[in-house]
Amino acid sequence: xxxxxxxxxxxxFAVILIVPMCLLSAIIGVFLWGSDNNIFTxxxxxxxxxxxxxxxxLIVEFAHELERQGR
Numbered sequence: 765x766x767x768x769x770x771x772x773x774x775x776x777f778a779v780i781l782i783v784p785m786c787l788l789s790a791i792i793g794v795f796l797w798g799s800d801n802n803i804f805t806x807x808x809x810x811x812x813x814x815x816x817x818x819x820x821x822l823i824v825e826f827a828h829e830l831e832r833q834g835r
Contacts, residue, residue: 766821775824782820786813 766776790812794805 775828778824779817779820782816783813786816 766779767773787809790809794801799805
């Protein structure tokens with residue numbers, strides 16, 4: 765879907781790579797903090813991934829639009 769939206773095969777990788785990077789850093793943070801893996805932690809991980817993906821899509825769209833305008 766993202767490849768069709770951006771008309772490119774490389775731009776969606778910036779969005780797709782956000783998910784493992786975000787998940788890995790959040791899990792490392794949870795274990796370094798010494799927190800346990802409860803339902804609140806799992807829900808917050810889903811929310812974090814959703815917000816990070818939304819943010820990445822907006823940034824890629826903005827950069828793609830600026831590139832089309834020649835800036």
